[in-house]
Amino acid sequence: MPIVDDALIGRIFREESGRSVATLIRIFGDIDLAEDAVQEAFALALRKWPVEGLPPNPGGWITTTARNRAIDHLRRESRGRELLGLVVEGTEETSEEEAGPVQDDRLRLIFTCCHPALSTEAQIALTLRLLGGLTTDEVARAFLVTEPTMAKRLVRAKHKIKAAHIPYRVPSEAELPDRLRPVLAVLYLTYNAGTGGPSGDGLRQEAIRLARSIVSLMPDEAEVAGLLALLLLTESRWPARFAADGSLVLLRDQDRTVWDRTMIQEGQAIVRACLRRNRAGPYQIQAAINAVHADAASIEATEWSQVLTLYDQLLAISPTPVVALNRAIAVGEVQGPRAALALLDDLDLADYHLFHAARADLLRRLGRPADAARAYARAADLAPSDAERAFLFGRLDEVGRRGSERSEALRS
Amino acid sequence: MPRYLLSVHMADGEAREAMTDEQMQHSWQEIQALETDMKSAGAWVFSGRLHDADTASVVRVSGGEVVTTDGPFVEAKEHLGGFYIIEAADLDAALGWASKVTRTISAPIEVWPFVDTAGG
Numbered sequence: 001m002p003i004v005d006d007a008l009i010g011r012i013f014r015e016e017s018g019r020s021v022a023t024l025i026r027i028f029g030d031i032d033l034a035e036d037a038v039q040e041a042f043a044l045a046l047r048k049w050p051v052e053g054l055p056p057n058p059g060g061w062i063t064t065t066a067r068n069r070a071i072d073h074l075r076r077e078s079r080g081r082e083l084l085g086l087v088v089e090g091t092e093e094t095s096e097e098e099a100g101p102v103q104d105d106r107l108r109l110i111f112t113c114c115h116p117a118l119s120t121e122a123q124i125a126l127t128l129r130l131l132g133g134l135t136t137d138e139v140a141r142a143f144l145v146t147e148p149t150m151a152k153r154l155v156r157a158k159h160k161i162k163a164a165h166i167p168y169r170v171p172s173e174a175e176l177p178d179r180l181r182p183v184l185a186v187l188y189l190t191y192n193a194g195t196g197g198p199s200g201d202g203l204r205q206e207a208i209r210l211a212r213s214i215v216s217l218m219p220d221e222a223e224v225a226g227l228l229a230l231l232l233l234t235e236s237r238w239p240a241r242f243a244a245d246g247s248l249v250l251l252r253d254q255d256r257t258v259w260d261r262t263m264i265q266e267g268q269a270i271v272r273a274c275l276r277r278n279r280a281g282p283y284q285i286q287a288a289i290n291a292v293h294a295d296a297a298s299i300e301a302t303e304w305s306q307v308l309t310l311y312d313q314l315l316a317i318s319p320t321p322v323v324a325l326n327r328a329i330a331v332g333e334v335q336g337p338r339a340a341l342a343l344l345d346d347l348d349l350a351d352y353h354l355f356h357a358a359r360a361d362l363l364r365r366l367g368r369p370a371d372a373a374r375a376y377a378r379a380a381d382l383a384p385s386d387a388e389r390a391f392l393f394g395r396l397d398e399v400g401r402r403g404s405e406r407s408e409a410l411r412s
Numbered sequence: 413m414p415r416y417l418l419s420v421h422m423a424d425g426e427a428r429e430a431m432t433d434e435q436m437q438h439s440w441q442e443i444q445a446l447e448t449d450m451k452s453a454g455a456w457v458f459s460g461r462l463h464d465a466d467t468a469s470v471v472r473v474s475g476g477e478v479v480t481t482d483g484p485f486v487e488a489k490e491h492l493g494g495f496y497i498i499e500a501a502d503l504d505a506a507l508g509w510a511s512k513v514t515r516t517i518s519a520p521i522e523v524w525p526f527v528d529t530a531g532g
Contacts, residue, residue, distance in 0.1 A: 117503060117523075164525040165414045167502040175504075 004049045013042050015209075016059040017133035022105035023063050024070060025168060031158050033070050035130070041066035106131060107217045108168050110210070114183040115166045122157035123186050124193075129154055132206045142193050142203050176221075184227050184283060187211050191231050195385075204238075207231060222277050226284030229270035233290035236263035247390035252299040264294045285314045304333040321349045329358055337362040353382035357392060360399070369399040413499040415457065415526040416506040420519055422493030442516045450498060455509060457497040465491035493519070497526075 017038055024034035041062045055061040074080030113126035121143075128134045128142070140150035160166065171179040187207045194203030211228040218224055240254035271291040274284045289310045296302040311327035324347055332340030341362045349355035360375035373396055380392035431439065450456035468483030468491075484491055496513065500506040503525070510521045 115503075117507070163527070164523075165502040167504050171504075 004054055006046065009042070009046055009049060012045075012058050012062075014133050014206075016062055017042070018106055018109070018131040019059060020063040020066050021130050021133075022109040024066055025109060026105050027067060028070055028074075029168070031130070031161065033073065034066075037066040037070040037073065038062065040069045104170060104217070106213060107170050110183055110214065111170055111179060112161060112166055112168050114179075114186050115161075116179070116182055117164065117166060118157055118160060120182070120185070120189070122153060122160075123182060124189055125150060125153050126157050127186050127210070128190065128203075128206065131210060134202070134206070138202070142200075180221065180223065183214070184223060187214075187227060187231075188283075191234070204231075204235060208235060222274055222279045223281040223283050225270050226274055226281055226287050229267040229274070229287035230283050230290060232263045232267035232270070233287060233294055236260040236267065236294065242387060245390065246387055247394060248385075248387045250391070251293065256297065259294065267291060268294060280313065280317070282314060282318045285310050285317070289314075302333070304330060308334050321347050322352070325349060325352075325355055325358060332362055332365075337365040341366065351382065353379045353384070353388065353392075355379075356382065357395075360395065364395075364399050372399045413501065414506075414528065416498050416500055416503075417522075417524040417526065418496040418498060418506070418510050418513060419492055419522045419524065420494045420513070420517065421490045421522065422519065423490050439516070446512055446516055449512075450496070450509065455498045455500055455505075457499055459494070459496040461494035462492060 020038045020041070021031075021034050024037055025031055028034060044065060045058075045062065049055075049058075110127060110131055113130060114123045118126070124143070125139050128139045129136065134142075136151050136154060137147045139154075140147045143150070145153075187210055190210075191204050191207035194200040194205075194207065208228070208231050211224070211231055214221075214224050215228050236259050237251070237254060239258040239260065240256065241249055243249050267287065268291045271284070271287050274280075274287070289307055292303055292306050292310070308327070308330040311323070311330050315323050315327050325344070328340045328343035328347075331343060341359070344355070344359055344362070347355065356375045356379035360372045360379060363369075363372035363375055376392050376396040376399060380389050380396060383389045383392055447456060447459065465484045466482075468485075469480060470483040470485045471478060471480050472485075473479070496509070498506060498509055500509065503523070506523050506525075510523050514521045
């Protein structure tokens with residue numbers, strides 16, 4: 001019997017609140033009512049469970065309690081009583097099992113949260129708040145805005161859902177490709193937001209958890225599986241990503257023995273299943289690239305030609321400058337730094353720190369330390385996180401020393 | 413049933429590519445066909461095309477007096493050129509009609525929900 005403390009209840013809240021909120025929105029058609037009722041149910045759980053022990057089905061208990069709370073609220077308002085007559089006729093006597101979540105509720109909710117008529121910022125905020133069970137303050141901190149700013153953003157987004165009648169349903173087969181894209185983008189952005197800030201662990205885990213649940217809800221969508229594999233394979237390297245001083249460690253310098261083997265195995269199994277399905281998409285290809293890296297015992301042992309082939313495919317599907325940059329880096333490993341540098345010259349990425357970091361690395365390998373130093377300095381200027389800046393300044397120091405030695409030699 | 417305004421914005425002075433009579437005829441027929449679809453689906457409430465912005469007038473209260481001036485109210489490069497008012501089950505249905513309109517007239521459309529009125 002586990003000890004029922006606030007930490008355990010907090011964990012259950014994280015895992016279950018999305019389902020409960022989604023189910024209540026289906027029943028009552030009102031997001032605020034659903035959110036408030038689920039909050040109240042958890043407040044009650046915090047008082048009751050430590051004394052009485054966990055109920056056999058904590059998620060079901062939360063949903064049923066929240067539903068009863070919502071009905072109480074509606075009874076107290078005259079307008080609510082009308083609504084109640086319309087929407088929950090006959091549901092009052094339902095048992096815990098019957099009030100339990102319909103699997104599709106969360107899926108419906110994520111398509112509502114990630115509706116293309118909402119801004120990307122609003123999509124991410126709603127998804128983390130309603131499905132991820134994060135508090136407004138937690139969402140605000142993850143995106144480096146104040147709590148009132150985030151609260152306003154959420155209120156505005158929820159108002160738009162209500163006023164514009166953004167539907168609460170899974171899109172039809174025909175709409176699905178367009179509608180799935182923002183959902184996957186939101187999960188990917190959520191994961192990436194977790195690679196910088198202090199509350200990062202939670203965001204990355206949340207993105208993986210939501211991706212996992214969408215995979216189980218839409219097992220036939222190859223790109224959803226591809227995204228989950230990409231997140232798992234990226235996350236597997238997390239323990240090796242930072243040095244003791246907090247600076248970033250590049251893939252080539254990472255201690256591969258601390259990579260998470262369980263995640264790698266799961267990610268690679270998904271990639272293999274995707275290959276069998278043969279319906280390639282950008283997330284699946286990126287997952288496959290990460291699967292190749294996960295196979296290699298060292299940077300030298302990496303099958304770079306395979307990586308390059310995959311980048312060729314990715315560039316054909318999504319011809320963006322960032323993909324072209326990553327492909328050029330692979331070219332640098334297969335054909336050497338000179339060929340890669342020529343490719344970079346054609347890219348319009350002057351404001352992207354990784355462009356300058358990649359250029360600096362190629363210049364360094366070509367024995368042009370002064371040019372490399374300038375590129376590292378530019379990259380450090382643009383870098384969004386302390387860990388990346390620390391890494392880039394380290395590199396700058398290295399090539400700067402060599403560069404100044406050389407220029408002194410030239411002068412004398 | 414929710415109501416939506418689909419508003420079509422036209423850029424002032426930006427001469428659209430001159431259409432041949434035949435193209436104009438074709439475009440007009442397409443718009444007519446779309447309106448017929450809207451009507452038979454029960455979505456159409458009202459629609460209209462507006463004259464150019466320099467034909468608009470503004471009436472406002474200034475110092476307690478109602479003053480009439482040459483319009484439009486908002487000085488902008490783009491102005492309302494026409495609109496549809498439709499009924500649709502939800503935003504996706506409204507966006508579906510808006511997609512068809514924008515394809516037909518090759519101009520962007522704004523989709524605005526009306527405030528629900530009692531019984532509306």
